[in-house]
Amino acid sequence: MLSYTEENYLKAIYHLSENGQKSVLTNEVADAMNTKPASVTDMIKKLSVKKLIEYEKYYGATITKQGKVDALAIIRKHRLWETFLVQKLNFNWDQVHEVAEQLEHIQSSLLIEKLDEFLGNPVADPHGHPIPDKNGKIHIAQQIPLGEITQKKTTTVKAVKRGSPSFLQYLSKIGLYIGAHVSVLRKTEFDGSIEILIDKKKKAFISKEASQNILVTE
């Protein structure tokens, strides 16, 4: 069984290796975990002894099949708990991450299966991120950044990419949420910002950066 800390490192390494197949570097992990590279080296050795990652000195780590399985189990728990917090306890979507970071480490397969059932076997968390099923299978929906859709076409918001609390609060403030219907009214060439129409009612200007973090149906 993995310790609290081992779980967190494994998860970080999984997330870092999602974007690109390349091996994950020591400093990247240290940044993600807010620890020092020396600590990462130690932990990487531990995880590689446990066959959850493969590690070549000075060249970073790659996650193994088993490592992925374990990481996905943790991510499943995280996202189910986030869903619970929003759907059942009325948390806002910007309030759930920190608490789910704790809840994801609770060890009880009975609990997580019953929670899954209680929530109606959800396929995505409050940020639109897919929830791996019991076997670690993820259904990856085709989604593109809002900035890239054809003008006039109406799409549905499916997910947010990076979800810092302040970004999520900002989205709520302009009336944007998962499931909202959005179309692009105008694009500004020089800075990439766009004007959008939400649910045929509200207009909003959003920056290029923001538009890249909002994912919609194609």
Add this chain to the structure above:
Amino acid sequence: MLSYTEENYLKAIYHLSENGQKSVLTNEVADAMNTKPASVTDMIKKLSVKKLIEYEKYYGATITKQGKVDALAIIRKHRLWETFLVQKLNFNWDQVHEVAEQLEHIQSSLLIEKLDEFLGNPVADPHGHPIPDKNGKIHIAQQIPLGEITQKKTTTVKAVKRGSPSFLQYLSKIGLYIGAHVSVLRKTEFDGSIEILIDKKKKAFISKEASQNILVTE
């Protein structure tokens, strides 16, 4: 803020000091925590520096006002989570303790207040144990052991005293649960065992020991 381990020790000391005002002895704590007396001595020193207990060398520890407040906050969380597991996730009452031992350490006052509300501000957990309110206040109901009630009188089961999983499973098996209506049909003098009638339907013989662990309304 208390560490996971400090919380567990504080809770154990609180529970041990509930039964009797006397100070809690090192060995008692070691037994309750499944650790060695030497470890207890160390922790007792830490908690006394934090003013959660008062400690006189060789004479055990007594919990302070602040210690009680902190202990009750943990117990509140434990019992709210147990209630959640049974009422919302359909756990059996003999399955919840271990999971709640983990959940009680989640740090989020928002979470616990929302959970409390979600559950309808329950006053007792699935074993009938009182849930301290937000301010640590407990409503202590008058309850007596089943073995001590007057024969023929019908009473309502309110709580179980010590709730090991096997004892709870046994109670379920004979049809006994919190809220059941029970009367004593016969008492056997020499061993203190009794025959009871549950919900005017089921009869069961239970030992003196069991009867002392079932608490009913007077």
Add this chain to the structure above:
DNA sequence: ATTATTTTTTAGACTAATCTAAATTTTGTA
């Protein structure tokens, strides 16, 4: 291609929580 910079690892130290074994103190008893 040699040097400078960056990255990573190693070495050694620290804290929290635990242990065993030995020393100390209290308690019980002859």
Add this chain to the structure above:
DNA sequence: TACAAAATTTAGATTAGTCTAAAAAATAAT
């Protein structure tokens, strides 16, 4: 009361996770 037994504390060691500083290796740049 004095000694034996039990309980408690102290001393010293261990493990997990972390750090800083120094050493080593890889990468970039002149």
